[in-house]
Amino acid sequence: MTKCDETRRRILDAAATLFRRKGYGATTLEDIGRLAKLRGPAVYYYFKSKENLLEEVLNIGIERIQGAVLTAVAAQGDDCSHRVRIEAAVRAHLNTLLSHSDYTAANIVNYNLAPKKIKKNHLARREAYNDCWQRLLEQAQLAGEIAGHVDLRLLRLFLLSALFWTHEWYRSDQDSIEEMARKISATLFDGIS
Amino acid sequence: MTKCDETRRRILDAAATLFRRKGYGATTLEDIGRLAKLRGPAVYYYFKSKENLLEEVLNIGIERIQGAVLTAVAAQGDDCSHRVRIEAAVRAHLNTLLSHSDYTAANIVNYNLAPKKIKKNHLARREAYNDCWQRLLEQAQLAGEIAGHVDLRLLRLFLLSALFWTHEWYRSDQDSIEEMARKISATLFDGIS
Amino acid sequence: MTKCDETRRRILDAAATLFRRKGYGATTLEDIGRLAKLRGPAVYYYFKSKENLLEEVLNIGIERIQGAVLTAVAAQGDDCSHRVRIEAAVRAHLNTLLSHSDYTAANIVNYNLAPKKIKKNHLARREAYNDCWQRLLEQAQLAGEIAGHVDLRLLRLFLLSALFWTHEWYRSDQDSIEEMARKISATLFDGIS
Amino acid sequence: MTKCDETRRRILDAAATLFRRKGYGATTLEDIGRLAKLRGPAVYYYFKSKENLLEEVLNIGIERIQGAVLTAVAAQGDDCSHRVRIEAAVRAHLNTLLSHSDYTAANIVNYNLAPKKIKKNHLARREAYNDCWQRLLEQAQLAGEIAGHVDLRLLRLFLLSALFWTHEWYRSDQDSIEEMARKISATLFDGIS
DNA sequence: TATGAATGAGAGTTCATTCAT
DNA sequence: TATGAATGAACTCTCATTCAT
Numbered sequence: 001m002t003k004c005d006e007t008r009r010r011i012l013d014a015a016a017t018l019f020r021r022k023g024y025g026a027t028t029l030e031d032i033g034r035l036a037k038l039r040g041p042a043v044y045y046y047f048k049s050k051e052n053l054l055e056e057v058l059n060i061g062i063e064r065i066q067g068a069v070l071t072a073v074a075a076q077g078d079d080c081s082h083r084v085r086i087e088a089a090v091r092a093h094l095n096t097l098l099s100h101s102d103y104t105a106a107n108i109v110n111y112n113l114a115p116k117k118i119k120k121n122h123l124a125r126r127e128a129y130n131d132c133w134q135r136l137l138e139q140a141q142l143a144g145e146i147a148g149h150v151d152l153r154l155l156r157l158f159l160l161s162a163l164f165w166t167h168e169w170y171r172s173d174q175d176s177i178e179e180m181a182r183k184i185s186a187t188l189f190d191g192i193s
Numbered sequence: 194m195t196k197c198d199e200t201r202r203r204i205l206d207a208a209a210t211l212f213r214r215k216g217y218g219a220t221t222l223e224d225i226g227r228l229a230k231l232r233g234p235a236v237y238y239y240f241k242s243k244e245n246l247l248e249e250v251l252n253i254g255i256e257r258i259q260g261a262v263l264t265a266v267a268a269q270g271d272d273c274s275h276r277v278r279i280e281a282a283v284r285a286h287l288n289t290l291l292s293h294s295d296y297t298a299a300n301i302v303n304y305n306l307a308p309k310k311i312k313k314n315h316l317a318r319r320e321a322y323n324d325c326w327q328r329l330l331e332q333a334q335l336a337g338e339i340a341g342h343v344d345l346r347l348l349r350l351f352l353l354s355a356l357f358w359t360h361e362w363y364r365s366d367q368d369s370i371e372e373m374a375r376k377i378s379a380t381l382f383d384g385i386s
Numbered sequence: 387m388t389k390c391d392e393t394r395r396r397i398l399d400a401a402a403t404l405f406r407r408k409g410y411g412a413t414t415l416e417d418i419g420r421l422a423k424l425r426g427p428a429v430y431y432y433f434k435s436k437e438n439l440l441e442e443v444l445n446i447g448i449e450r451i452q453g454a455v456l457t458a459v460a461a462q463g464d465d466c467s468h469r470v471r472i473e474a475a476v477r478a479h480l481n482t483l484l485s486h487s488d489y490t491a492a493n494i495v496n497y498n499l500a501p502k503k504i505k506k507n508h509l510a511r512r513e514a515y516n517d518c519w520q521r522l523l524e525q526a527q528l529a530g531e532i533a534g535h536v537d538l539r540l541l542r543l544f545l546l547s548a549l550f551w552t553h554e555w556y557r558s559d560q561d562s563i564e565e566m567a568r569k570i571s572a573t574l575f576d577g578i579s
Numbered sequence: 580m581t582k583c584d585e586t587r588r589r590i591l592d593a594a595a596t597l598f599r600r601k602g603y604g605a606t607t608l609e610d611i612g613r614l615a616k617l618r619g620p621a622v623y624y625y626f627k628s629k630e631n632l633l634e635e636v637l638n639i640g641i642e643r644i645q646g647a648v649l650t651a652v653a654a655q656g657d658d659c660s661h662r663v664r665i666e667a668a669v670r671a672h673l674n675t676l677l678s679h680s681d682y683t684a685a686n687i688v689n690y691n692l693a694p695k696k697i698k699k700n701h702l703a704r705r706e707a708y709n710d711c712w713q714r715l716l717e718q719a720q721l722a723g724e725i726a727g728h729v730d731l732r733l734l735r736l737f738l739l740s741a742l743f744w745t746h747e748w749y750r751s752d753q754d755s756i757e758e759m760a761r762k763i764s765a766t767l768f769d770g771i772s
Numbered sequence: 773t774a775t776g777a778a779t780g781a782g783a784g785t786t787c788a789t790t791c792a793t
Numbered sequence: 794t795a796t797g798a799a800t801g802a803a804c805t806c807t808c809a810t811t812c813a814t
Contacts, residue, residue, distance in 0.1 A: 029809065029810085436789090
């Protein structure tokens with residue numbers, strides 16, 4: 001990794017952290033520069049514009065979580081139950097979002113209010129991630145582990161909404177991610193009755 | 194309703210709509226004025242500052258949804274099952290959030306990135322709304338309709354996350370609120386197995 | 387005095403007080419209204435504009451002090467020394483400026499930074515007041531009570547500067563106007579050696 | 580002197596000139612920028628706020644005149660009379676105020692109406708300058724050159740009032756500073772009788 | 773590779789002023 | 794006689810962006 005790449009990464013990290021914490025609009029390039037240990041305008045050496053920087057942060061945010069989820073699912077092997085696979089996916093999602101990187105949280109916080117152009121460019125990645133989950137659920141339904149009458153689209157939206165919004169209330173000192181994943185999965189499959 | 198109150202309401206409505214659509218930071222007072230059919234600075238005749246306006250929009254957003262949920266639950270009477278009551282609450286929440294007013298959606302979109310002072314002042318109302326749900330779930334658990342082993346705090350957070358985030362993907366032409374409420378409730382109580 | 391005149395006077399008094407305390411620029415019509423017990427725009431019923439109001443305040447400020455000084459001098463009669471007359475003038479000037487009305491102090495504070503048009507209109511009155519003093523000094527010099535070599539123009543400017551600026555440091559609980567007038571007059575005539 | 584310092588100084592000079600001429604309130608940052616040959620917002624590269632700029636102008640105004648007076652007095656040596664020293668102080672004061680810099684005049688014009696915070700911070704410097712004069716007069720009185728019965732505090736206030744307000748009427752084509760200083764000093768010590 | 777200096781667009785906000793009532 | 798409502802001009806200030814170095 002050249003020094004150039006390393007600086008670029010430092011800027012991205014700083015941006016992710018600040019976009020998450022204060023939001024895109026309230027973060028100045030000078031803020032980012034400060035955290036990345038250089039001056040604001042230096043960002044322009046590495047990125048075309050602030051929007052551009054946002055775009056990249058958003059992309060990394062999705063890539064990371066998607067990578068983590070896919071890896072986790074694959075790691076379960078082929079002979080385990082779909083319930084186990086889905087729980088692994090939940091765990092991986094939460095781990096990435098809540099403890100491994102600011103990029104994904106920055107994505108959630110900023111996607112909605114991002115400039116239209118950015119949203120448009122980014123949409124495909126979001127849908128790709130949704131598709132991962134959709135497939136996961138479909139396979140479980142095919143295998144009979146999810147009842148046939150369940151509306152998978154709604155289930156997915158509902159589940160991902162819940163998973164994404166954990167970052168708004170999660171406190172690392174109160175909740176264990178492992179446990180959360182287990183409980184969420186249990187609630188989902190068995191219900192609360 | 195005097196003309197003054199009426200104009201004030203028009204400004205609040207405009208602000209709620211725009212705060213929801215573009216976010217607090219990206220919404221100009223001139224934008225608000227345009228939508229409310231007056232000039233930007235006229236807003237200052239009714240509100241002390243833009244922040245002040247935000248504060249009021251946030252408050253109304255919570256008041257409305259809390260009012261709707263409490264009313265809906267009360268309307269079920271005392272002799273129905275807790276499952277029915279909770280489903281009624283879900284339906285009322287979704288109705289308010291998705292079709293009755295921009296205030297609640299504006300609240301969700303903007304609360305997190307709002308100025309600290311505003312967040313602090315608003316916190317109590319958010320917690321009050323959470324408490325409504327907590328009580329609803331506790332009563333159901335006491336009555337045995339929710340299994341004793343269920344972690345109610347996590348359940349509530351999980352459920353409200355999912356319910357709040359519907360506004361990000363809900364499309365009125367694709368999803369019926371009635372149906373969503375029914376399905377969500379069913380998934381919750383019976384699980385997906 | 388009709389009610390109309392009375393209100394007009396209340397507005398002028400309020401303006402004088404505030405112009406003196408905070409300056410013309412920092413005083414809003416709403417401020418003036420508040421002190422005069424009516425709303426800001428009501429001022430327009432009595433005055434054409436804020437500038438207009440300033441103009442009148444400035445004029446009254448000079449008229450009052452000039453009236454007081456002339457009256458005081460005249461009251462000394464014709465057979466007293468010029469030194470006594472001048473001391474009476476000093477006393478009258480200080481009394482008006484420091485304890486009898488805000489108009490004169492408002493004049494001093496605001497004249498310099500007033501809009502050019504106002505200054506131009508007001509100049510004649512200022513000069514008239516200067517002329518009173520100039521005549522007072524000339525008569526004293528003619529009578530031999532002021533030495534022939536004294537530059538009366540400079541003396542007048544010097545004396546009036548000192549007298550006008552008392553309002554910047556005068557504290558009614560520390561300094562007696564009577565005594566100040568006596569000491570100033572003594573210093574002036576006899577010197578400090 | 581770096582380019583940065585040089586620009587900063589240009590801005591200060593412009594501000595001093597305009598604050599003196601039109602007053603703090605009526606001076607726009609754009610005005611200052613125009614005179615300093617840059618755009619208005621560029622001022623913020625050098626100063627935190629307009630108030631900040633005012634503060635610095637006020638400070639320089641006092642520093643300059645105090646420096647000039649102290650230097651002038653010291654330059655008289657130890658064996659001259661106090662009358663000579665005081666006349667030198669008067670001359671230095673007038674020279675600085677009337678012909679050497681706008682800062683001191685800007686101070687006089689704007690101090691009184693300045694924001695409270697600024698006034699408070701600045702007060703000490705004003706008092707320091709007053710103290711210089713107070714000491715000057717005390718030494719003269721000790722040496723017997725000022726009569727024992729003279730109220731030095733009043734004398735100082737009176738004298739400084741007169742000296743400060745020269746800037747309101749002084750016209751360089753009518754009055755010679757040298758001569759003014761001489762006459763003022765003569766009047767002061769010997770009286771006008 | 774990165775900074776210092778500067779710009780220009782645009783924001784929130786204030787306020788004298790107007791006008792219907 | 795006075796107010797409530799609204800406007801428009803202007804101001805301070807912020808910030809993404811540019812450019813010479």
